[in-house]
Amino acid sequence: MKVPYSWLREYCAPDVSLQELEQLLTISGTKVEAIHAHGVGGEGANFVIGKVLSCGKHPDADRLNVTTVDVGHGEEPQQIVCGAPNVAAGQTVAVARPGAIMPDGTKLKKAKLRGVESNGMILSEDELGLAGERAGGIMVLEDELAAGTPLADVLPILDAVIEFEITPNRPDCLGVYGLAREVHAATGAPLAPPPWTEDPGTSGYVPGAHVRVEAPDLCPRFTARVFENVTIAPSPRWLKARLLAAGLRPISNVVDITNYAMLLTGHPLHAFDLDKVAGGELTVRRARDGEQVETLDGQTRTLDSEMLVIEDADGPTSIAGVMGGARSEVSDDTTRVLMEVASWVGPNIHRTSNKLGLRSEASSRFSDGLAPEQAMEAQAVATQLMIELTGATVAGGTIDAGPFATDPWPNAxxxxxxxxxxxxxxxxxxxxxxxxxxxxxxxxxxxxxxxxxxxxxxxxxxxxxxxxxxxxxxxxxxLDQLPATLPKRRGTAGRMSSEQRMRRRAVDALVGRGAYEIVGWSFTEPGVADKLRLPEGDPRRSFVALQNPMSEDHSVLRTTVLGSLLDAVRHNVARGNADLTLLESGAVYVARPEETLPHEHRSLGAVVHGRLSAPSWGDSGQPKTADFFSAKGLLAATLDTLRVQWSVRAEPQPFLHPGRSATVVAGPDDEVVGWVGELHPLVARAWELDGTVAAFEVDLDAVVAHAVAVPRYEDLTSFPPVRQDLAVIVADDVSADTVLGAVEKAGGKLLQGVRVFDVYRGEQVGEGRKSMALALTFQAPDRTLSDDDVAPVRAKVVAALSSVGGELRG
Missing domain, CATH: 3.30.56.10 (Phenylalanyl-tRNA Synthetase; Chain B, domain 1)
Incomplete structure (x- = not known):
């Protein structure tokens, strides 16, 4: 919130410097975000009051005038060329001298206009940003102002402006008087009486206007006053200057009064043209699903039944607490005004504003929660200004509807x-x-x-x-008096749980292999399911919708970390960083119809894109790039670090390449814990990625449940192993995992390990078949094995290979 310092000092003027005040307020919790030294007008010392001594036509330009202006301070009158048609000798004007910085950032210099020297500028309201919607010629000021008087003394637009950062729990500080109260408490300087102390209005019946509140649970109080004989005109300069310095655009006296009263009291107001209120009656009710209202910004908004509207006999005129409607807005022809100051339930206004994507000064204040008592404070200030600035008269008393009017809330x-x-x-x-x-x-x-x-x-x-x-x-x-002490540490020492240590170990295993950890959003968009080609019925399409989303792109909770990983890959590739390995460990959420709360678990995923190593002069060929085996290698590093018993099955996923993907199972019961593979080309294209993208994702909670937290010690044997190789021919569709599983089961305790070290396809084995070369390692803990010991085990292995359709080669 921006507040001109002179306005704040009208209610509390401490005898400290502005910098000292900034420190006092910030340390007490009312944070000063910035101090703008001269508001919109730039260098205030170069803006002064001047007296036009003479005015004549420019010799070479019909639309320009050459003037001499007294700028005070004993200086010689300055020659200034002016293009305004209303400039004349004898006027008191606002002058920007060379060196002044204009509102648009331009630094004024001495210039020649059509060959005539000009030492400054005679200012119009428009050039200072004060014109609003009613621009004109130069400003003509009061004759009693002396030449050389700083313009900042006349127009607070050039005054210092304090910008505050107000926390949501302090809506009382969204008004100038509320901030003055904080200054009073921080400095001890006297506090002026509230500006609403004297109220020209009265209570009682208001002829020609009625209000009915049909949603008392969401509208505790609705006050209104009627003003007749209203003259719509530009606001006085002091009012426009204050609004502009506070960041609001001047429009007309009535609209400016509502904004001024809001800034002063902290409570929003809205002015209706009473002649445009059909039937002279306003009703506060819940909107109907699909009902539409055209708001002041010219947009048509579609509402739902949780939102409030204010309607007249012809239908909705406003979205309550958010923005007024175009149909009943004040215009140049307005002569009767109904001034509404109501109180709304903050959470409802917050929901409405976010759901419509419509944020206003009013909705921001109402969302934080304003007291119903504050409504009449703003009403009193607005009444004073309406009488003073528009020449209006108050018709009747005050409408005060809603439950608070008959049953005020007690103060605790x-x-x-x-x-x-x-x-x-x-x-x-x-x-x-x-x-x-x-x-x-x-x-x-x-x-x-x-x-x-x-x-x-x-x-x-x-x-x-x-x-x-x-x-x-x-x-x-x-706060400056509080002692600096350390908290007691007895009983506060903590440590990670076993599950936390295992999760940390899994992430460290990937980081140790060159992966970079990212932290993605837990929110995503429903469209990510289509981008991943997930079929109907897939649990990963069961999104949990947010009731109060930040945007459409973050409207549901994610069901997989793959989406955020691919978002990060796309972001990097678009910026020239195409060779990367990323990992993420985070929560995912799946909605289950039979459960009230979504199922939540922690997922661990990694993605590989581009080259696996940088090109080097020592490479005989191109560096290897991401593929199925690079992702499986990262998966193996993770699961082996946790000592998990695991394997993969050739089962495709809809978002993975059908021939280069697998399901990951773990534990003695082969529980499905994740997947690994290369991304389907259509999915890669949906994320604007070229080339192969490999990835894996596992349910980290399930993996940790199968991990060996404390490994058992095993004696190292000094007896040498025996290695034997054999080649087995199997059908092309038999996986290596199937072959190795059969061998390991048949090998018993003496078989310490088996691995594939070669695969051959060709004429010697026949079409549709392949030869797999296996290296078998046998070892006993108590003796050196002989051929007689190994032969029976080898025979069992050969028999097991036959069970999967294998036969020894050669």
Whole structure:
């Protein structure tokens, strides 16, 4: 929130520098994000009041005038060329001198216009950004202003502007007076009475206007006043300057009044043209599913039954708490205004704003939760300005509808014990100091036997609900006094669980093999299922939809980490980094109809793209690139590190290459724990990737359940192994895993290992067949094996190979 410093000082003017004030506010929790030294207008010292002494036509340009202007400070009058048609001798004007930085960032210099020297510029409202929608010629100011007076003293547009970062729990600080209250508490400077203390309006019946609240659970209070004889015109310069400095665009006096009152009180307002309110009656109700409203920005919004609308006899005119409708907006022809200041339930406004993708100053404030009492504060300020700036008269009293109007909410009283303050802060703060701080913040305080009885003001109702909150209020203005102590460490030492250590070990195994770990979004879009070619009924299409998504691209919880890994690959490849290995360990979520909560587990995935090593002069050929075996190698490194008993089956996945993919099983019961393979070309194309992409993903929780956390010690034998090779011919569709499984089962305890070291296809073995060369290692822990020991085991192995259709070659 941006606030002109001069506006803040109208209500609390501390005797400290702006930099000191920034430190005091920030350390007390009201963070100053930035200080803009001269608002929109640039270097304030070069903007001054001038007196036009003479004005004549330019000798070579019909539309230009040559003027001499008194700029004060005892200087010679300056010659300035001006193109405005309304410039004349005797006027008091705003002058930008050479060196001034204009709102668009241009630095003004001495210039020659059609051969005539010009030492500055006579300013229009438009050139200072004050014109809004009503641009004109130069500004003509009051004659009593002296030449040389800094323009910043006249227009706060050139004043210092403080930008605050307000946390969502402090909507009271979204108003200038709320910030002045913080300045008062931080500095002790006097606080002026609230600007709503004097209310020109009255209570009672309002002729010609009616309000009905049909959703009292979402609209606690709806207030309205009617103004007649309204004259629509530009706002005075001081008002436009303050709005512009605060980041709002001036439009007209009535609209500007609603924005000004909102900035001052923190509570949004909305002005209806009462003559455009059909039937003179407004109804607050829930919208109907599919109902549409055209808002002030010219867009048509489609609503649902959880949203609120304000309607008249012809239908909806506004989306409650978010934005007004185009049909009843104030225009140049407006003469009667209905000023609405209502209170809405914050979470509902937050949902509506996000669902529609429509964020406004009003919705931002309502979403944080405003007190119903604040509605009449804004109404009082708006009434004062409507009478003063538009010449309006108040017709009747005040409409006050909704449950709060008949049954106001009580203010909670909380006991603040001195012992609790000392215990939580580690510092004894005198009771008198506590009382002074809380009183300055707007709390009502009474002495109690062991501390204070504190009544929470309405504007802090949602934020301060317990004793600890009051301790925080007291403590944040004494942060510089808090002792620096270390917390007690007794009983606080922690360690990772066995499962956490195993997960960490799996990630470290991949990092040790050159993979880079990424952290992707847990959110994704439903369309990722189609990009992965997942069929209907696949559990990975069972997304959990978010009730309050950040965007359509992050509207559901992911069911696989493959999507975020491929997003990262695409991002890198698009920026010239095509050779990479990435891993991610994170939660995935699958909706199950029979369960209320989604099934959540931790997944571990890795993806390989491009070359596996950098090209080198020592390579005889091109470096190897990603393929099935590179992904399987990473999988093996991970599972072997965890000492998991695992294998793969040739079972395809819809998003993988049908001939280069497999399912991963683990444990003695062959539980399916994941997949490995090369990405299907159509899936790779969906992520704008060329070439082969290999990946694997496993259910890390299931893998860890099969891991050996503490390996058993086995004696190392000193007896040498016996190696024997054999070649077996099998059908081409028999996998190596099937052959090795049969050999391992038949080999018994003496067979220590078996591996494939060669595969041959050709005329010697026949079409549709292949020869696999196996290396078998036999070893005993208590003796050196002889051929007689190995022969029977070898015979069992040969017999087992026959069971899978294999025969010895040669």
């Amino acid at each position: 009283t909380i006991r603040l014990r001195e012992s609790k303050v000392a215990a939580l802060l580690g510092l004894v703060i005198p009771r008198a100091k506590q009382k002074a701080t809380l009183t300055a913040l707007g709390f009502s305080v009474e002495d109690a036997p062991d501390g204070l009885d504190v009544t929470v003001p309405p504007f802090r109702r949602n934020d301060v609900t317990r004793e600890a909150d009051l301790v925080e209020e007291v403590g944040r203005f004494a």
